[in-house]
Amino acid sequence: MKKVVALMLALLLVVSAAACGEKKSDEKDHLARIKESGKLIIAMEGNWSPWTYHDESGALVGFDTEVAAAIAGKLGVEPEYVEGAWEGLFMGLSNGRYDVIVNGVGITEDRKDTYDFSEPYAFNTTVLIIRSDNTAITSMEDLAGKVTANSLGSTYESLAVEAGVDHVETVDTLEETLNMVLNGRVDATLNAKGSFEDYMKAHPDAPLMIAEEVDVEYIGIPVVKGEDNATLVEAINKAIEELRADGTLAEISIKYFGFDITQP
Numbered sequence: 005m006k007k008v009v010a011l012m013l014a015l016l017l018v019v020s021a022a023a024c025g026e027k028k029s030d031e032k033d034h035l036a037r038i039k040e041s042g043k044l045i046i047a048m049e050g051n052w053s054p055w056t057y058h059d060e061s062g063a064l065v066g067f068d069t070e071v072a073a074a075i076a077g078k079l080g081v082e083p084e085y086v087e088g089a090w091e092g093l094f095m096g097l098s099n100g101r102y103d104v105i106v107n108g109v110g111i112t113e114d115r116k117d118t119y120d121f122s123e124p125y126a127f128n129t130t131v132l133i134i135r136s137d138n139t140a141i142t143s144m145e146d147l148a149g150k151v152t153a154n155s156l157g158s159t160y161e162s163l164a165v166e167a168g169v170d171h172v173e174t175v176d177t178l179e180e181t182l183n184m185v186l187n188g189r190v191d192a193t194l195n196a197k198g199s200f201e202d203y204m205k206a207h208p209d210a211p212l213m214i215a216e217e218v219d220v221e222y223i224g225i226p227v228v229k230g231e232d233n234a235t236l237v238e239a240i241n242k243a244i245e246e247l248r249a250d251g252t253l254a255e256i257s258i259k260y261f262g263f264d265i266t267q268p
Contacts, residue, residue, distance in 0.1 A: 034227070035079075035236040038103055043084045044076040045102040050087035051177045054202045054260035055108045067260040071125060072106040074252055075225075078243035089176055090155040094119075098228060104240070108196065110159040110221040119226035120233055122240040125253060126223040126265045129197040130160065135185055136211040141192055143216045150191040153184045159221060160194035178203060182212060194218065198261040 038044055048056040048068055056066040064085055076083040086102050093105050097119070108128060111121045134141050141147065148168035154160040156174045164172050173190050175181045178199055184190045197217065204210065225240055227233040247253045253266035 033231075033235055034103065034233045035239055038079065038081055038236070041081070043082045044072075044079060044104065045084045045086060046072045046076070047086050047088060047093045047096055047102040047105045048072070048107040049090055049093070050085070052108065052199065053178070054198065055196070056106075067126075067256055067265075068106045068108060070256045070259075071247075071253065072104075074247050074256070075106075075240060075243045078246060079239055091157045094157070094226075097226065100228075103236070104225050104227055106225055108223055109226055111224045112159060112162075114162075115226060118229060120229045120237050121224035121226050122237055123244055124222040124224050124268075125244045125248075126257070127268055128221040128223050128265060130163065130194055130218040130221055131197045131200060132192055132194055132215045132218055133182070133185060133200055133212055134192045134215045135188070136213045138191070138215075141215055144218060147192065151189075153181045153190040153193050154195070163194050163218065182210070185212065186210065198263075198265060202261070 032040070050056050050058060050064055052066075054066055056064070056068045059065045064087070069085070072085070073083045086096070088096060090107070093107060096102055097105055108126070109115075109121075110128070111124065115121070132141070132144060132147075141150065144163075144167045147164060149170050151171045151173065152164040152169050153173040153175050154164060155176065161172050173184060175184065178195060181193045181195065182200075182203060185193055192215070197214070200212075200214065204212070227236055227240075244253070248266060254264045257264045257266050
């Protein structure tokens with residue numbers, strides 16, 4: 005009997021030791037796990053020029069693409085990009101499919117309920133875009149009862165709804181959005197000023213114009229809310245501060261936008 009008890013105790017000690025080992029591994033926070041893996045998994049759309057898009061060779065490029073790579077470098081890991089539709093990015097982040105989203109994400113109170121954000125690394129001017137011959141819309145106040153187009157779940161969609169639009173058509177890309185404005189399927193759209201100017205460089209004869217500059221959106225990097233990501237946010241903030249101080253952020257911005265969007 006004593007031998008049986010001794011054997012059972014020994015087995016319990018083994019199980020306990022194994023459990024302690026598992027607990028020790030589980031105690032590694034997100035930043036530690038990222039460094040251990042050697043890569044930062046970054047979600048972005050990949051079709052929103054000049055933030056994140058594919059060039060003529062098919063390579064993934066853009067302001068956010070390079071900013072994300074620079075931050076990964078500061079963390080001592082390699083960037084790994086995962087592309088997806090805007091409405092699925094946050095679901096994937098919450099499900100642990102990727103570590104961060106770097107895709108011109110505006111810092112809003114609603115999003116802060118679910119996600120922790122880095123400090124802003126860019127400041128995005130939101131503009132109201134219409135056809136050049138549209139005399140019915142001159143400001144956000146004129147959107148009541150109108151139809152706009154934007155990505156599902158975007159801050160632009162929220163602004164349109166707040167303005168009292170009748171309906172928001174869901175789209176996936178900026179080009180699709182602006183084509184809908186051009187062909188009259190929608191009355192207007194809201195988007196980033198830099199993205200619109202980039203589009204107009206490629207389509208200088210497009211009969212589009214900015215009716216109003218709406219607001220300035222603070223752009224940050226979201227992670228899943230919680231203590232597990234506290235050191236990750238700190239590390240990203242440190243990286244952003246260093247990249248701003250040494251001029252890297254400004255250099256990347258000027259490369260893609262033609263001006264610096266990284267200063268308040």
